[in-house]
Amino acid sequence: MWDRSGDKSFLEIFDIETGESKLLKEFxxxxxxxxxxxxxxxxTYNSEGRIYKIEIATGAVAEVPSHFVDNCNNDHVLDPDGSGLYVSHHTRxxxxxRIYKIFFDGRMPELITPLAPSYLHGITADGMTLAYCAERNGEYDVYTIPAVGGNEKQLTTAFGLNDGPEYDCDGEYIWFNSVRTGRMQAWRMRADGSEQTQMTFDAHWNTWFPHISPDRTKVVMLAYHERDVRPGEHVPNKNVELRLMTGNDETGWSQPRTILKLFGGQGTINVNSWAPDSKRFAFVRYAKK
Structure with missing residues (x-):
């Protein structure tokens, strides 16, 4: 889709409390x-179709065995039980x-969604249900499916792209992004698809992939300026911003504020990368060689 052969990648960790970013590894x-x-x-991260894990303490990198699942994109989530990952793999x-599960112990991958295209973004804390973006009959909407496979359930019907769905840690809400109001914005709905509510109203930004922290008090998201992309575009190698909302349903949610400016876009923060302590998140920035 894009020629990114000239890109270098920098895997970094941002600390919410200090506002500082630490480089973990350069690629x-x-x-x-x-x-x-x-x-x-x-x-864990994807590169050249495969999935890798990197130990934070040592920087040691190892490939996750995935056998024929060798064309993974950047839509994947870890199984909470620690057994492996659910990945989105372009089948031959x-x-x-299509969504597969791959395993750290090297077991053969398991197909979850026979229907395609399906792009995985969320999993419930109990590991029982997956949330994903899928194109069916010419429209991209949010769907859920049991993690063991089965019948998928459509949650959105709004015209245009509805993408990036992920559960909060209680499984009460799904956060996602949608172009239904003309610009890409962050939205939220209950896990059954009800109460679809717009959460950001950025006049000059297209906001992608709202990631809710484990303690449910912070949401980090990627924003493109309106001059750089059309609302439905999520492209690489752009000047973008990472923005943060804080709050809760009792006190209300803040307006998003920019916490970091970088060269990135596609691949920077496609899936939830919050640390368990809700104080840090991982992201990738890029540079031309």
Whole structure:
């Protein structure tokens, strides 16, 4: 889709309390979309179709065995039980993205969504249900499915792209992004699809992938300036901003504020990368070689 052969990647950790970013590792190729493990010890990311894990304490990198699931994109989540990841893999028969589970112990991958394209973004804290963006009959909407596979359930019907769904830690709400009002904005709905509510109203920004922290008091998201992309575009190699909302339903939610400006976009923070302590999150920035 894009020629990114000239990109270098920098995997970093941002500390909410200090406002400082720490470089974990530099790569001479494109890596994308870090996930943070439930025990806080490692991150996973995708690169060149495969999934890798990196130990935070040592920087040691190891490939996660995935056998024929070798064309993964940047939409993946860790299973809370620590057994592996659910990934979005472009299958050989038609090149479309389907959700599989891959395992740290090397077991063969398991197909979850026979229908395609399906792009995974969320999982409930109990690991029982997945939330994903899928194109069905020409429209991209939010769907859920049992993590063991089965019948999918459509949650959104609004015209245009509805993307990036992820559960909060209580499984009460799904946060997502939608272009239904003309600009990409952050939204939230109950887990059954009811009470779909716009959460950001950025006049000059297209806001993507709202990631709710484990303590449910912070949401970090990626924003493109309106001059740089069309509302439905999520492209790489742009000057973007990471923005933060804080609050809760009792006190209300703040307006998003910019906490970091960087060269990034596609791959920077596609999936939830909050640390278990809700004080840090991982992201990727890029530079041209």
């Amino acid at each position: 001479d190729r494109v890596i994308e979309a870090p996930n943070w493990s439930a025990d806080g010890k490692f991150l 028969e038609d090149g479309l993205s």
